[in-house]
Amino acid sequence: MIKGKKILVVLPVSEGQKERLEEFADKSCFTYTSYKKATKKMAEEADIIIGNIDPDLLEYAKNLEWLQLNSAGADAYVKKGVLPEEVVLTNATGAYGPGVAEHMLAVLFSIQKKLHLYRDNQNQCEWQDEGEVMSLRGGCALIVGLGDIGLYFARLLRNFGYRVIGIKRRPGQVPQGVDELYTMEHLDELLPEADVIFSVLPETKATKNIFNAKRFREMKNSAVFLNAGRGSAVNTEDLCQALIAGEIYGAGLDVTDPEPLPSQHKLWNMKNVVITPHISGDFHHPATLYRIVDIAAGNLKRYCAGEPLMNVVDRETGYRK
Structure with a gap:
């Protein structure tokens, strides 16, 4: 005792x-x-x-x-x-594996099927076709920060036929549910392959603004970027410009920088963004x-x-x- x-x-x-x-x-x-x-x-x-x-x-x-x-x-x-x-x-x-991973999978599917746009239309009582959507199946997912949350997300995506690449700080054995494992030095060469990029990085000196204009340009213009780690891993202005320019297809954010996101911030009004207020890792x-x-x-x-x-x-x- x-x-x-x-x-x-x-x-x-x-x-x-x-x-x-x-x-x-x-x-x-x-x-x-x-x-x-x-x-x-x-x-x-x-x-x-x-x-x-x-x-x-x-x-x-x-x-x-x-x-x-x-x-x-x-x-x-x-x-x-x-x-x-x-x-x-x-x-x-x-x-936090189940809570965060399941939340971000739902956000991903919402973006791929434009459900957020149809919800916006519903709120405006508008009967409007939003056009072509993505398939939920297949593709390549890059998980940056392959801890408990990243692994849980990887296993969820495998059910939908994704090839999953993980990035960790240190090399090691490839865990079950992941196809390939690399360290952060390989980030730039892996970004062009990914249809989904999921950041689960903590806030450290090494991770600040790791996703910036250069790295958004390296992504496919059909890629969906997700962040449920820390907002500081993303240069928010660079993300906005990448979304406006069509350098990536969309973004799902449960964390932002700054946080809370100011009510007048332009991210709120972007049609290709889904934002939730840092709640995926709470007790919900x-x-x-x-x-x-x-x-x-x-x-x-x-x-x-x-x-x-x-x-x-x-x-x-x-x-x-």
Whole structure:
């Protein structure tokens, strides 16, 4: 049992999920709250925090030993001065595959079948034919950032006959559901092959504006670009110009730069863009919170046993080690 630790949980957990978390620690150690309701006093008292607390409160968390995020991205928490080096930082990589991948597949299909245009027409009470559409089957998909989300997306696309190419930071064995695997150095030579490009990149110095005017020009003019990683991976102005010029067919964005996207931004009014407000990785999909709780509970068990924690974040890269 974890003795004498005060554990702050910043997650909308059910009673059953509380029991799952408390299995390896005395119940009196736990405080449950939300992101908006977490206080300076709660942060001051916590030895362990489970969930994405407001980074500004962490300066008061002088007793903190370990922060378990409920997100896969850790960009707000790896900035200098946010967390002392001795605090272990873990993320929720592995929780978001179904939620994000299924959402972005729906966005892709909407673009390919012009369903977003027909919804716009419906809102205007217009009976209008929008012309030729794409087939849902076949083609080549390039997944840039082949983690849990990328792999889940790859396996979904394989059901529709896609050839799937993955890009990772480091070389390794080609995972099941992927046809070919490369590293980032091969991005430029792979972009011209892809009918669908899916970015699932985190926010790091290396990924900022990686999709820019040069790379949009390398894509097919029939390509669909999807982004569900971080908006900072895309130069938004360059994306707009590529869409206007017809250098790519369309874009599906669950993340943007800036975010939230200003109401007057020209992206909102582009007919070949589908935008959702960074919600694919939230708790909307029923599997997501269960997976997060499983990751946190597994790490509590390891913490209790003095074993190394899973999903430890590298502070320099922002990725899981």
